[in-house]
Amino acid sequence: MGTRILAVEDDERIRAAVKLALEDEGWQVEEAANGEEALLSFAQAPTDVVLIDIMLPDIDGFEVCRAIRRTSDVPIVMVTARDDTHDVVAGLEAGADDYMTKPFAPKELSARIRALLRRVRTSEPGNLHLRFGDLEVVPDEGVVRRGGADVHLTKTEFKLLVELASSPGRVFSREILLDKVWGYDYFGDGRLVDVHVRRLRTKVEADPANPRHVVTVRGLGYKLQT
Amino acid sequence: MVTSAPQPDRPRRRFGLRGPHLGLRARITLAFTLSAMLLSVLLAGTTWALTRRNLIDQRIAAATRQAYLNARIMQPQLRGSQSDPDAILTSLSSLDTQSGSRSVLRIGTRNPRWIAQLPTFGKDALPPALRALVDKGTPARMTIDVGGEPQMAVGIPLPRVDAAYYEFGSLVETNRTLESLSASLFGAAVVTTLAGTALGWWTSRRTLRPLAEVSVAAEAIAGGRLDTRLGAVDDPDLGVLVSSFNHMAQALETRVDRDGRFASDVSHELRSPLMTLSASIEVLASRRDDMPDASAQAAVDLMVADVGRFKQLVEDLLEISRFDAGAARLDLSEVRLGELVTQAVSWSADRDVPVQLDSELAGIVIRADKRRIVRVIANLIDNAEKYGGGATAVQLRKVAGGVHIAVEDNGPGVPADERDIVFDRFARGVGANRRSGTEGVGLGLSLVAEHVGLHKGRVWVEDRPDGEPGARFVVELPVAWS
Numbered sequence: 001m002g003t004r005i006l007a008v009e010d011d012e013r014i015r016a017a018v019k020l021a022l023e024d025e026g027w028q029v030e031e032a033a034n035g036e037e038a039l040l041s042f043a044q045a046p047t048d049v050v051l052i053d054i055m056l057p058d059i060d061g062f063e064v065c066r067a068i069r070r071t072s073d074v075p076i077v078m079v080t081a082r083d084d085t086h087d088v089v090a091g092l093e094a095g096a097d098d099y100m101t102k103p104f105a106p107k108e109l110s111a112r113i114r115a116l117l118r119r120v121r122t123s124e125p126g127n128l129h130l131r132f133g134d135l136e137v138v139p140d141e142g143v144v145r146r147g148g149a150d151v152h153l154t155k156t157e158f159k160l161l162v163e164l165a166s167s168p169g170r171v172f173s174r175e176i177l178l179d180k181v182w183g184y185d186y187f188g189d190g191r192l193v194d195v196h197v198r199r200l201r202t203k204v205e206a207d208p209a210n211p212r213h214v215v216t217v218r219g220l221g222y223k224l225q226t
Numbered sequence: 227m228v229t230s231a232p233q234p235d236r237p238r239r240r241f242g243l244r245g246p247h248l249g250l251r252a253r254i255t256l257a258f259t260l261s262a263m264l265l266s267v268l269l270a271g272t273t274w275a276l277t278r279r280n281l282i283d284q285r286i287a288a289a290t291r292q293a294y295l296n297a298r299i300m301q302p303q304l305r306g307s308q309s310d311p312d313a314i315l316t317s318l319s320s321l322d323t324q325s326g327s328r329s330v331l332r333i334g335t336r337n338p339r340w341i342a343q344l345p346t347f348g349k350d351a352l353p354p355a356l357r358a359l360v361d362k363g364t365p366a367r368m369t370i371d372v373g374g375e376p377q378m379a380v381g382i383p384l385p386r387v388d389a390a391y392y393e394f395g396s397l398v399e400t401n402r403t404l405e406s407l408s409a410s411l412f413g414a415a416v417v418t419t420l421a422g423t424a425l426g427w428w429t430s431r432r433t434l435r436p437l438a439e440v441s442v443a444a445e446a447i448a449g450g451r452l453d454t455r456l457g458a459v460d461d462p463d464l465g466v467l468v469s470s471f472n473h474m475a476q477a478l479e480t481r482v483d484r485d486g487r488f489a490s491d492v493s494h495e496l497r498s499p500l501m502t503l504s505a506s507i508e509v510l511a512s513r514r515d516d517m518p519d520a521s522a523q524a525a526v527d528l529m530v531a532d533v534g535r536f537k538q539l540v541e542d543l544l545e546i547s548r549f550d551a552g553a554a555r556l557d558l559s560e561v562r563l564g565e566l567v568t569q570a571v572s573w574s575a576d577r578d579v580p581v582q583l584d585s586e587l588a589g590i591v592i593r594a595d596k597r598r599i600v601r602v603i604a605n606l607i608d609n610a611e612k613y614g615g616g617a618t619a620v621q622l623r624k625v626a627g628g629v630h631i632a633v634e635d636n637g638p639g640v641p642a643d644e645r646d647i648v649f650d651r652f653a654r655g656v657g658a659n660r661r662s663g664t665e666g667v668g669l670g671l672s673l674v675a676e677h678v679g680l681h682k683g684r685v686w687v688e689d690r691p692d693g694e695p696g697a698r699f700v701v702e703l704p705v706a707w708s
Contacts, residue, residue, distance in 0.1 A: 013502045017504075020505065106508050185569075219591070
């Protein structure tokens with residue numbers, strides 16, 4: 001069985017065309033015309049990726065995103081009509097992993113989906129355990145513990161943390177993180193990194209306002225403090 | 227369609243050439259000055275004239291009184307000792323005269339003898355007309371000049387003793403008083419005039435201050451701050467101006483808003499059908515090679531190309547409408563300039579353009595909106611591709627206060643009179659009049675100007691400095707070199 005994408009879009013024609021194009025790319029596409037249908041469909045069948053239009057008639061896209069995030073770490077791609085800061089940041093803060101702005105090329109969307117589905121790669125084989133103070137990362141098992149308790153991260157948050165943990169103390173620029181985590185070239189949106197770092201901190205930091213692990217290096221990027 | 231013929235230049239009022247056409251403020255000040263001057267001159271003149279007459283009259287009356295008194299004193303002595311000039315002279319000298327008064331006596335008519343208190347003020351100092359009058363028995367007085375000093379001579383005939391008494395009274399003191407009075411009055415007139423000028427200046431400033439505020443507000447509106455309004459005023463005369471100005475500003479703002487929203491709304495509405503087109507055309511394009519019909523293949527190719535162009539146009543329109551709505555904001559971050567330019571070139575239509583980097587700039591980090599600068603460079607390279615036969619080089623130079631990013635081509639160049647309008651919306655170069663497949667939508671360079679302007683930079687086009695044919699577009703971004 002192929003990878004199953006749930007496409008939530010209220011415009012019938014767009015939905016049909018996107019489904020055709022994505023199926024051409026080899027994905028299996030499930031359609032939902034509104035938020036309620038989307039949540040129902042998500043609960044009924046296993047889904048690998050969710051594509052949500054922010055402008056939905058009943059429950060808006062942000063709310064659908066938050067509802068899915070409460071139960072799942074499935075990769076979510078938001079579709080926005082505008083690339084305004086407000087919509088993009090709000091979508092990412094609602095839990096989306098990436099976003100696309102209409103009108104996008106389905107090939108580009110496919111590339112994004114492939115990048116999101118890519119598994120975490122570690123350079124060293126074997127059961128690697130990384131420790132940073134009270135933080136413990138096991139890349140191969142996809143496990144993060146803080147003070148011994150499991151921390152639940154989305155796939156993208158986890159990839160981001162593992163990437164930073166691969167060279168503790170090294171400063172990663174936004175461009176490098178966009179490339180390594182999201183598969184973007186130089187022109188990715190730095191806000192993806194910023195919002196994900198913010199989300200990551202709320203989970204791995206004792207005090208997210210004064211991070212001790214994932215710290216900002218002003219003007220340069222982020223690093224994981226040892 | 228209405229066409230307007232070029233209007234011949236209507237005669238205009240030319241200020242400063244034909245006469246003293248002054249500004250309102252100068253005119254108000256001048257009016258106050260002239261009024262104050264007129265008033266003070268009138269007052270000073272009247273005061274002077276009245277005072278002068280009073281003073282002189284007083285002086286004359288006093289001198290005349292004194293002369294009569296002295297004449298009466300002298301009369302009996304003349305009767306008694308007519309032949310003793312020494313005694314008479316002694317009496318003359320003992321007369322109670324005012325300071326500066328000199329007495330002269332004429333004794334006898336037929337063969338008169340003159341006895342003067344002082345030789346200077348003798349018979350010869352008396353004007354003949356006065357003497358003639360007195361000789362006829364008429365008391366008289368006259369203002370004369372003796373030794374350069376103004377004097378008043380009073381002559382009183384003494385017929386009973388066949389003599390006449392004359393007395394000189396000095397007017398020097400009176401004249402001096404009048405002089406100092408006129409000086410004071412002149413000074414007062416000057417001060418009053420100056421005060422009038424100052425008052426006029428102040429009044430004109432106060433009167434014109436609302437106009438200055440209107441002018442500042444109008445400039446602000448012209449500068450794009452459309453929400454500028456004038457504050458309420460109590461003055462009913464100004465209230466009319468303020469309310470009509472604010473009304474105009476409101477109408478303008480509403481209209482600009484509406485126009486801006488319209489462009490934005492249209493672009494948004496276009497996104498949905500474009501999304502459908504974009505996805506559908508991809509499905510068709512992937513099956514293009516399976517199509518048996520060459521016409522169908524050509525049609526698919528055309529659609530692919532024009533859906534792309536359509537998307538770009540909608541993106542550009544949305545970008546422009548954000549600028550027009552004043553909603554464009556810089557998303558600043560630290561970027562490595564050299565890397566940014568290299569990446570922008572590799573992303574553009576012509577990824578093989580050589581990038582010439584000033585060695586001073588290697589590794590330099592500036593604060594800029596990455597996305598916008600990438601668009602600027604890509605649009606300039608696209609422009610060179612469309613109109614200049616392709617970019618030949620992208621140069622990065624450090625200059626005082628900033629950096630220059632220059633894109634050169636070896637096309638026909640841009641004529642001097644088109645160098646400003648190439649940055650206008652939907653402006654196309656002369657080489658682009660023919661509709662060709664590579665023709666753009668004409669928003670690229672205007673967006674370049676907007677993006678650069680948002681960075682407080684400049685963009686212009688010039689000839690290539692090496693003398694080769696072609697255009698050189700230069701973007702100047704300000705950088706505070708420390």
